Amino acid sequence: MSTVTGTGSTARGAGRRGARREPEAVRPQGRAARLLTGHGWLTFAFLYLPILVLVALSFNDNRFVGVWGGATLRWYRELGSEPAIFDALRNSLVVALVSTVLATALGTAAAISLDRFRWRGRRAFDGLLFLPVIVPDVTLAVMLLLLFVQVLDLLAAVLGVRATFGLGTITLSHVAFNVAFVAVVVRARLARLDPRLEEAAADLYAGPWRTFRHVTLPLIAPGVAGGALLALTLSLDDVVVTSFVAGPGSTTLPVYVFGLIRRGVTPLINAVSVLMLAGSMLLVVVSLALQGRRGGGAVRAAVPGRT
Amino acid sequence: MVDVAPAPAPAHRRGPRPPAPPGPEREAARAAARRGALIGLPPLVTMVLLFAVPLGIVAVYSVATRGRTGRTELADWNLDAYARLLEPLVLEIAGRSLGYAALTTLLCLAIGYPFAYWLTTRRPGVRAVLLVLVMLPFWSNFLVRTYAWRVLLGSDGPIVTALAAVGLGEVRLLFTPFAVVLGLVYGYLPFMVLPLYSSLERLDLRLVEAARDLGATGWEAFRRVTWPLSRPGVVAGSVLVFIPSFGAYVTPELLGGSRTTLVGSFVVRQFLSARDWPFGSALSMAILVVMLAATVAYFRAQERRS
Amino acid sequence: MHRGAPRLSATAGTVPAVSLRRVTKRFPETRLDDEVVAVDELDLDVTDGEFFALLGPSGCGKTTTLRMVAGFEFPTEGSVHIHGTEMGRRPPDRRPVNTVFQSYALFPHMTVAENVAFGLRMRDVARDEARRRVAEAIELVQLRGRDGAMPGDLSGGQQQRVALARALVNRPKVLLLDEPLGALDLRLREAMQVELKQLQALLGITFVHVTHDQEEALAMSDRLAVMDAGRLVQVGTPAEVYERPRTRFVAEFLGDANLLTAEAVDAERVRLPDGTVVRIASGRSAGAAVHLSLRPEQLDLVAAGTPVEPHLDAVEGTVARIGYFGSAIEYDVALDTGGPEVLVTARLGNARGVVARTVGERVRMRWTPDSVTVLED
Numbered sequence A: 001m002s003t004v005t006g007t008g009s010t011a012r013g014a015g016r017r018g019a020r021r022e023p024e025a026v027r028p029q030g031r032a033a034r035l036l037t038g039h040g041w042l043t044f045a046f047l048y049l050p051i052l053v054l055v056a057l058s059f060n061d062n063r064f065v066g067v068w069g070g071a072t073l074r075w076y077r078e079l080g081s082e083p084a085i086f087d088a089l090r091n092s093l094v095v096a097l098v099s100t101v102l103a104t105a106l107g108t109a110a111a112i113s114l115d116r117f118r119w120r121g122r123r124a125f126d127g128l129l130f131l132p133v134i135v136p137d138v139t140l141a142v143m144l145l146l147l148f149v150q151v152l153d154l155l156a157a158v159l160g161v162r163a164t165f166g167l168g169t170i171t172l173s174h175v176a177f178n179v180a181f182v183a184v185v186v187r188a189r190l191a192r193l194d195p196r197l198e199e200a201a202a203d204l205y206a207g208p209w210r211t212f213r214h215v216t217l218p219l220i221a222p223g224v225a226g227g228a229l230l231a232l233t234l235s236l237d238d239v240v241v242t243s244f245v246a247g248p249g250s251t252t253l254p255v256y257v258f259g260l261i262r263r264g265v266t267p268l269i270n271a272v273s274v275l276m277l278a279g280s281m282l283l284v285v286v287s288l289a290l291q292g293r294r295g296g297g298a299v300r301a302a303v304p305g306r307t
Numbered sequence B: 001m002v003d004v005a006p007a008p009a010p011a012h013r014r015g016p017r018p019p020a021p022p023g024p025e026r027e028a029a030r031a032a033a034r035r036g037a038l039i040g041l042p043p044l045v046t047m048v049l050l051f052a053v054p055l056g057i058v059a060v061y062s063v064a065t066r067g068r069t070g071r072t073e074l075a076d077w078n079l080d081a082y083a084r085l086l087e088p089l090v091l092e093i094a095g096r097s098l099g100y101a102a103l104t105t106l107l108c109l110a111i112g113y114p115f116a117y118w119l120t121t122r123r124p125g126v127r128a129v130l131l132v133l134v135m136l137p138f139w140s141n142f143l144v145r146t147y148a149w150r151v152l153l154g155s156d157g158p159i160v161t162a163l164a165a166v167g168l169g170e171v172r173l174l175f176t177p178f179a180v181v182l183g184l185v186y187g188y189l190p191f192m193v194l195p196l197y198s199s200l201e202r203l204d205l206r207l208v209e210a211a212r213d214l215g216a217t218g219w220e221a222f223r224r225v226t227w228p229l230s231r232p233g234v235v236a237g238s239v240l241v242f243i244p245s246f247g248a249y250v251t252p253e254l255l256g257g258s259r260t261t262l263v264g265s266f267v268v269r270q271f272l273s274a275r276d277w278p279f280g281s282a283l284s285m286a287i288l289v290v291m292l293a294a295t296v297a298y299f300r301a302q303e304r305r306s
Numbered sequence C: 001m002h003r004g005a006p007r008l009s010a011t012a013g014t015v016p017a018v019s020l021r022r023v024t025k026r027f028p029e030t031r032l033d034d035e036v037v038a039v040d041e042l043d044l045d046v047t048d049g050e051f052f053a054l055l056g057p058s059g060c061g062k063t064t065t066l067r068m069v070a071g072f073e074f075p076t077e078g079s080v081h082i083h084g085t086e087m088g089r090r091p092p093d094r095r096p097v098n099t100v101f102q103s104y105a106l107f108p109h110m111t112v113a114e115n116v117a118f119g120l121r122m123r124d125v126a127r128d129e130a131r132r133r134v135a136e137a138i139e140l141v142q143l144r145g146r147d148g149a150m151p152g153d154l155s156g157g158q159q160q161r162v163a164l165a166r167a168l169v170n171r172p173k174v175l176l177l178d179e180p181l182g183a184l185d186l187r188l189r190e191a192m193q194v195e196l197k198q199l200q201a202l203l204g205i206t207f208v209h210v211t212h213d214q215e216e217a218l219a220m221s222d223r224l225a226v227m228d229a230g231r232l233v234q235v236g237t238p239a240e241v242y243e244r245p246r247t248r249f250v251a252e253f254l255g256d257a258n259l260l261t262a263e264a265v266d267a268e269r270v271r272l273p274d275g276t277v278v279r280i281a282s283g284r285s286a287g288a289a290v291h292l293s294l295r296p297e298q299l300d301l302v303a304a305g306t307p308v309e310p311h312l313d314a315v316e317g318t319v320a321r322i323g324y325f326g327s328a329i330e331y332d333v334a335l336d337t338g339g340p341e342v343l344v345t346a347r348l349g350n351a352r353g354v355v356a357r358t359v360g361e362r363v364r365m366r367w368t369p370d371s372v373t374v375l376e377d
Helices: A030-057 A074-079 A083-116 A122-134 A137-159 A167-191 A195-203 A208-237 A240-245 A253-263 A267-290 A297-301 B025-062 B080-086 B088-120 B124-139 B142-153 B158-165 B177-202 B205-213 B218-229 B231-246 B250-255 B263-272 B277-305 C062-070 C112-122 C127-140 C156-168 C186-203 C214-220 C238-243 C248-253
Strands: C018-029 C034-046 C051-055 C077-082 C097-100 C174-178 C206-211 C223-228 C231-236 C258-264 C269-271 C277-279 C289-294 C300-303 C313-324 C328-335 C343-349 C362-367 C372-375
Touching (some): A030 A267, A030 B177, A083 A167, A122 A167, A137 A240, A137 B025, A137 B277, A167 A240, A195 A208, A208 A297, A253 A267, A253 B142, A267 A297, B025 B277, B088 B124, B142 B158, B142 B250, B177 B231, B205 B218, B231 B277, C034 C062, C051 C214, C062 C097, C062 C174, C112 C127, C186 C206, C206 C214, C231 C248, C248 C258, C248 C289, C248 C372, C277 C313
Parallel strands (some): C051 C223, C097 C174
Antiparallel strands (some): C223 C231, C258 C269, C328 C343
C-alpha cells in the first residue's frame, strides 16, 4: 500500500531542522542496529584510546614507556628545567596570535568582497583563494622558502637591509595559508545570511559601514570566530611550513617537539604532548563555553562539512 | 466607459518613442564594484605576494640548475628536473603515495560512513555530545595525535609489550606500512566523518519512508535513497582525506621507515639534506598538478550530480 | 473610498508620492549570457496618501519595481521620483521610504524594541524621543509587553507587526510593503488586511503594497495596478479594474471570468458562439472577432423557456457540471453551439429561494448588457 503525503518534500528543500522527526521505523532495526552501535563505540575507542594511553603514560614513573612503574608528576616537573621548550612555546604563541589576527581580518574582508560584491578580478581572486585549501603543506613550504630566499636577497642587495629567517617569516607564512581557511569559513556563514537583513538595515538609514557594524558583523560573528579558531589551531599545528621558514632561535613548539620525537620517545615528550593536547582542547572547550547559548557556533562553523 | 488606460501611454500602443534615458544602474553597479574591490584588495595583495608569486618562483626554480655546491644557479634553464620525475625511484615513491592515500581514503570511508550514520540515529541530546566528541580530535594538535601512535606501536610500547607477554613474540609494528596507513587513517578520520555526518543529518527521512512505503526493503532504501543523497558528503570527505594524505609529511616521518617514504618526505629531503632545489621544485609542481587534478575530478563529480 | 479618478500625469494636481518614468530593469541571465527584462518601460504615479496595490503573478516585475523605489535596485533606464525628487543612485538609507519585507527581515540578534528603534538610532534621534516613539509604535501594532522578546520567539503574525512597527516608527513618506501578508495563514491574513487598511487611514501615509493575491489587492487598495511580464496592464480603482478589465489577462487574473469569442454584428451587437445575438457597451466593425468577459456572479439562471425581459440578454444551454461552495453554487452551462463545447459558468448565491439545478437540465442564462466587457485582445 502506498501513502500520499501532503508535503511536497524534496531532497533539497526538506531537512530543515524544524521539519525533522526523530528515530523512526525506517532506521535500521535489530541486528543491523546493534552492529552499527558496536561499530560506533569502537570508532570512538579508536579515536580516544591512543590519547588516553598517552595521558596515562605521561604519569608513568618508568623510563621505559611500555612498563608501568606507578604514577608520578616527575616528567612534568622536569619540563621546568628545559628552557628551550618555553622559548619555543613563546614563539608559537606570538606567531599564532599575530598570524591569526592578520589572517582573520584579511580572510573576513576577502569573504565579504567575494560574497557581497561583483567586481572585475573577483573570479581570479576566488581561484587564488582556493589554492591553499588543496596545496599540501610541503608544496607550500617549498613555495614560501623560495620566496623568502629571493625577498631577503633582494632586500640585502637593493636596500642593504639584512633581514633573516625568523618569527617574521614564520608569521607571514602562517598568514599565507590561514587567510584562505578563514575566508572559506566566513563565506559559508555569509552565504547563509539573508541579504534582506542588510537591505533592511539600509532601508532603516544605516549606511554601508553601520550596516556592517550593527547587522552583518554580529550575525557572521560565529563564522569569524570559527575562522579565527581554525587559524589558531592550524598555526599551532604546523610543522612542515614552519621548519622550512624558521631561522635560528625562532623554533616553534611543534617543530621543536617534532625534532625531539625523531630522536626517540621519552617520558618528557609524553608530558609536553599531553600539555599541548590539553591546550588545544582547552581552546575548544572555552570557545564552546563562550558560545554555549548559540550551540558552539565557532567550533562548529570551522569544521568541514557544510558543503 | 471609464478610461482605464495607464498614464501616460499604454504599453501596447507604443509608438516610435525616443529611447528612454539611461538609469542610474550602471553607475550604482560601478560604485558597488569599486567598494567590493577596495575591500578585497588587502587580502588579494596578500595572496598574490604570499601565494601567486611564490608559485611562480617555484616554477622558475624547477627549470634552473643545481650548482656543484648545492647552490641553485638561476641560469642554464632546462627541464632536467622534470625528466628526473620519471626515474624508477620517484615513480615508486609517487605510486606508494597515491596507493597509501587511496587506501587511507577508502578506510576512512569504510569506518566513517557507518559511524556518521550511527551518529545521526542518536537522540538529539546525545547526538550533540557525541558530535563534540568527534570534533575534539579534529581540533586537537595533529602532531601529538600522531605521536600517540608512535608511543603505542613502539618496540617498548604497550601493544608490543602486551603481545610479547601473551607469547606472540617480538612483533614489529612501528616503521611499517601498516603503521603509516594507520596513522593517516587516525589523523584524517574526522575530516571524513564531519562532512558525512552533515550530509546524512540533512537527509530528509520522509524520503526513506517514501521508499519503504513504495516497497523497498531497508537495504534497498539505503542503496537507492540514502546513499545517493549522501554522496556530496562522501565526495567532500574523500577529497579532504585524500589531499593531505597524499602530501603527508609528519605521519610517515614519525611512523614510517626508509621503505615507506612518501612524496612529502621526499620533497623535504631535496631541500633540507640533498640540497637539490630544482628537483624539489619540480616535485612540488608535480604534486600541485596531482592535487589540481583530484580537485577537478571532485568538482566534475559534484556537477554531474546536480 | 478612493481618492479621485486615475491620474493621467504628474502635473495634474499635487506632486505624486512616487512616480516612475519609463523605468526599465534588465537583469543579466548568467546561464544564457543574456538579459531578462524584469520591468519594461514602466510609467506609474502613486498619489500622495493613497493605498496603492501592485498586483500581478510571480515574476511579473512587481517586487523589482518596489525594490527600485526602496533603492535596493537601480533602474537600467528611466528614473524614480519620490515626492518630486529624483532618486538617481541615492542608496536606500538616504530615501524617505521604509519597507516591510516579505520575510520581515527582523534582525535576529536584537529584541523587538531594538529592532523598532534601529531606524531612529541610525538617524541619531534623541534618546528620549526615540524611546517614546518606539513605545508608541509598539503600542500601535498591539505588541505592548513584548518589547524585550527576540524575533525568533514570536509568532508569524507578531513578527509581521514588529516589521510594521519598525518601518512606521520612522514616519516615512511612503511605506513599501512587499507581500507582507504572504507568510500568514488565511485567517490571520484577513484580520491583518483590515488592520493595515485602518492603520493607513489613521496615519495618512502613502502605502505601496505588492501582492499576487487579487482579493487582498481588491479589498485593501484605493487604486491598484495590474502588472504582467514587466508591464503595466491596467491601473484604476478596484471596482474599475474588476468590472471593466481591459485585457483577457486582467479579466482572468482578477476573479473568475467567462471569456467568450464573439463576432461583431454592428457597433452595439455581437453574435455568440451559439448564434445568439446580444448587446455590448461599445463594439467593433461588423464581422470582426470580439473577446468578451462575463463575470459568473453577474449571470442569472432560470428555467429554459422563461421569457427574456427586454432589458436583459440570454442564452440557453445544458447544465454540464455543478460546483458546490457552501455560500455559492457554480453551474457550468454548455451552450448549444453544435460544434466544440463552450462552457459558461454562473455563480449563484446560495440564498433561500434559489432553485437548485441538476446536471443535464436545460437552463436559460441571463444578464444585463452592461455586465459584458469587451476585451482588447
